[in-house]
Amino acid sequence: MIKPAPVLELDDVHYRWPGRAPFELRAPYLTLVKGETVLLLGESGSGKSTLLSLICGTIVAQSGAVSVAGTDISSLSAGKRDRFRAEQIGLIFQQFNLLPYASVQDNILLPLRFAPDRASRVPLSVDDAERLCRDLGLPTDVMGARAGTLSVGQQQRVAAARALIGMPPLIVADEPTSSLDASTQVAFLDVLFEQSRSHSTTVLMVSHDARLADQFDRVIHMTDIAQTMRGIT
Amino acid sequence: MILRLALGSLLARGLTVAMTILAIALSVMLFLGVEKVRTGAKASFADTISGTDLIVGARTGSVQLLLYSVFRIGNATSNMTWESYQDIAARDAVDWIVPISLGDSHRQFRVMGTTVAFFERYKYRSGQSLAMRDGDVMDDLFDATIGADVAETLGYSVGDPIVVAHGLASFSEHEDQPFRISGILEKTGTPVDRTVIVSLEAIEAIHVDWRSGAQIPGQATPADVIRQMDLQPQAITAALVGVKGRLQVFGLQRAINEYGEEPLLAILPGVALQELWQIVGIAETALIAVSGMVIVTALIGMMATIFSSLNERRREMAIFRAMGARPRVIFALLVLEAAVIAAIGALLGLILLYLSLYVAQPLIDSAFGLWIPIDPPSMREVLVLIAVILASAIVSMLPAIRAYRMSLADGMMVRI
Numbered sequence: 001m002i003k004p005a006p007v008l009e010l011d012d013v014h015y016r017w018p019g020r021a022p023f024e025l026r027a028p029y030l031t032l033v034k035g036e037t038v039l040l041l042g043e044s045g046s047g048k049s050t051l052l053s054l055i056c057g058t059i060v061a062q063s064g065a066v067s068v069a070g071t072d073i074s075s076l077s078a079g080k081r082d083r084f085r086a087e088q089i090g091l092i093f094q095q096f097n098l099l100p101y102a103s104v105q106d107n108i109l110l111p112l113r114f115a116p117d118r119a120s121r122v123p124l125s126v127d128d129a130e131r132l133c134r135d136l137g138l139p140t141d142v143m144g145a146r147a148g149t150l151s152v153g154q155q156q157r158v159a160a161a162r163a164l165i166g167m168p169p170l171i172v173a174d175e176p177t178s179s180l181d182a183s184t185q186v187a188f189l190d191v192l193f194e195q196s197r198s199h200s201t202t203v204l205m206v207s208h209d210a211r212l213a214d215q216f217d218r219v220i221h222m223t224d225i226a227q228t229m230r231g232i233t
Numbered sequence: 234m235i236l237r238l239a240l241g242s243l244l245a246r247g248l249t250v251a252m253t254i255l256a257i258a259l260s261v262m263l264f265l266g267v268e269k270v271r272t273g274a275k276a277s278f279a280d281t282i283s284g285t286d287l288i289v290g291a292r293t294g295s296v297q298l299l300l301y302s303v304f305r306i307g308n309a310t311s312n313m314t315w316e317s318y319q320d321i322a323a324r325d326a327v328d329w330i331v332p333i334s335l336g337d338s339h340r341q342f343r344v345m346g347t348t349v350a351f352f353e354r355y356k357y358r359s360g361q362s363l364a365m366r367d368g369d370v371m372d373d374l375f376d377a378t379i380g381a382d383v384a385e386t387l388g389y390s391v392g393d394p395i396v397v398a399h400g401l402a403s404f405s406e407h408e409d410q411p412f413r414i415s416g417i418l419e420k421t422g423t424p425v426d427r428t429v430i431v432s433l434e435a436i437e438a439i440h441v442d443w444r445s446g447a448q449i450p451g452q453a454t455p456a457d458v459i460r461q462m463d464l465q466p467q468a469i470t471a472a473l474v475g476v477k478g479r480l481q482v483f484g485l486q487r488a489i490n491e492y493g494e495e496p497l498l499a500i501l502p503g504v505a506l507q508e509l510w511q512i513v514g515i516a517e518t519a520l521i522a523v524s525g526m527v528i529v530t531a532l533i534g535m536m537a538t539i540f541s542s543l544n545e546r547r548r549e550m551a552i553f554r555a556m557g558a559r560p561r562v563i564f565a566l567l568v569l570e571a572a573v574i575a576a577i578g579a580l581l582g583l584i585l586l587y588l589s590l591y592v593a594q595p596l597i598d599s600a601f602g603l604w605i606p607i608d609p610p611s612m613r614e615v616l617v618l619i620a621v622i623l624a625s626a627i628v629s630m631l632p633a634i635r636a637y638r639m640s641l642a643d644g645m646m647v648r649i
Contacts (some may be wrong), residue, residue, distance in 0.1 A: 042416065086557020094554070096548050101245030102238050113234055131253030148245075150510050162556075 005168050007202040008032040008055065013064035015054055018204035024229040025050045035200040037193055041210055042222025048206045049211035051226060056089055057081035069169045086115035090163025097133050097159035097226055102150030105129055107147050108162045136191045153184045171196060173205040189215050190231040239569055240323025246318040250574060253535045260531035261621055262586045265614055271517045278510060281423045281500050284356030286432035287484050289321060289489055290471035290497035302333060302471040305343040305424045317495055325480035325603040329354055332469040337397050338648035342383045344397050344429045346436035354473060357423045358604065367391050370418030374435055374460060378417035380426040386415045391416060397439055422603060434464035438508045528621060532628050535574060538633040539567060550640045564637045571629030572622055579618040
């Protein structure tokens with residue numbers, strides 16, 4: 001029996017930032033399976049951002065393989081990587097996730113515009129966006145509102161809906177809760193996981209906050225999976 | 234949806250975008266306005282005299298003949314004799330002929346001696362006839378009909394006395410022959426507005442007691458004696474000629490130019506006007522160049538605004554990138570944005586132009602005698618608008634390239 005491909009797999013990745021201040025990252029091995037929620041803990045400067053950029057394909061490793069849903073990103077052209085990211089990965093940032101001038105609905109549907117396959121999974125995309133908003137605890141009349149008018153907590157939920165729509169296999173979240181207060185942090189993760197589990201979506205969340213650890217299936221420390229080297233400037 | 238987002242982004246930056254649009258609109262309005270005034274001025278210029286087939290005078294340059302006979306600029310170097318005038322008038326091809334005698338002035342305005350036929354034969358603005366605003370065409374020997382500008386500048390009304398001076402800017406006024414204003418003409422936008430018109434005989438009457446430009450001392454013939462005299466002129470300055478058939482114009486012109494008794498010149502007014510416009514036309518090129526520069530300035534202003542907006546929009550671009558937009562989408566978004574701004578600006582400029590034309594048309598006509606027609610935009614103007622939009626798209630490629638590079642370097646990891 002063939003073992004299903006892991007949703008995310010790093011294999012002997014080596015990346016070196018170009019430029020005058022050399023920064024190198026080595027990530028020998030990391031695997032995330034379908035449906036698991038993983039917290040990646042690391043201090044600032046530990047290479048988290050570089051690792052996320054590698055996973056999302058905005059930068060490409062000099063050697064090694066970064067595979068998402070069985071495809072090695074480094075083998076794709078720049079244009080294909082952009083499309084691949086839209087198809088396979090739902091992204092949530094720390095803050096300023098949304099286009100403030102656009103409606104909530106347009107924000108949620110934006111990734112589908114660049115991902116035809118993902119869009120084809122949700123033919124009734126507007127209905128699905130509404131359902132996600134409802135499930136994430138947003139008011140029902142929020143769809144037409146301009147994203148910039150929402151509270152920070154509501155904006156992060158909209159960002160979560162945007163990451164979830166079209167059921168991408170992997171959701172990458174970069175400190176999505178750091179702009180929220182403690183009680184909304186927990187509530188946010190609760191609704192996010194509820195949705196991701198119902199679709200068996202893998203969630204990789206990066207944070208420096210170890211207090212969130214017990215809500216995740218697995219906790220990884222940045223220092224365990226990667227080594228960074230900083231040159232002398 | 235991308236278009237909607239682009240528009241949303243523009244609306245979110247409403248004030249700066251509105252200012253940019255306004256700058257483009259004003260520059261487009263200026264450019265098209267200059268175009269309108271230019272073509273209007275050219276048409277008005279060409280319409281200074283119409284319906285006249287030939288202008289005849291003593292031999293000189295064709296532009297010079299046109300200048301003094303129609304525009305009352307400069308002086309005739311010599312006159313044509315009354316005999317020559319009668320010879321031409323007697324030709325078969327000639328339908329009508331109107332003599333003109335110049336050389337005297339009233340204040341800063343020229344006095345022109347002619348016949349009553351002038352008022353029905355002189356046409357301007359494609360066949361429009363002179364019309365009286367007040368009073369009647371001169372009837373008596375000492376009657377004068379004055380142009381609208383003369384009446385306005387000197388505050389004359391019908392019945393006022395008027396003194397005609399011999400020569401131009403002369404101190405020796407013909408005080409012994411006071412004229413009376415019989416009528417005031419409607420404004421035409423032609424040199425007629427600035428002319429005092431009297432009969433041909435009146436010009437002779439003024440000079441009864443004069444020899445070689447000086448009054449004969451002690452001699453002052455009373456007006457009623459003058460009325461009894463033979464006031465047939467010996468010479469005139471020029472004549473306006475209409476022919477019976479269009480085809481006879483060139484034959485008559487050649488005949489007059491080859492006239493044996495004295496050297497004469499016959500010109501086609503349209504051709505001479507074109508020659509004159511070529512001289513005047515250098516100014517129009519300068520005007521176009523300047524208003525073209527204004528458009529370029531507005532476009533550079535727009536480019537600067539886009540450049541300065543790039544930094545604050547890094548996050549916006551990072552979001553697009555994170556959602557899977559390729560850098561070329563960012564590039565396209567910025568170029569599209571510039572094209573939309575320019576298109577709205579160009580359209581607004583066009584609307585402003587027509588609004589102001591609508592308001593200013595009668596004012597310009599009465600103030601300068603310049604009639605600017607309100608026509609739908611010409612092909613040339615539409616091309617100008619398209620060129621502005623294209624140019625803005627091209628100009629915006631510079632900031633768009635920068636945004637492209639920035640979004641490649643930033644990826645989606647922008648921390649603000």
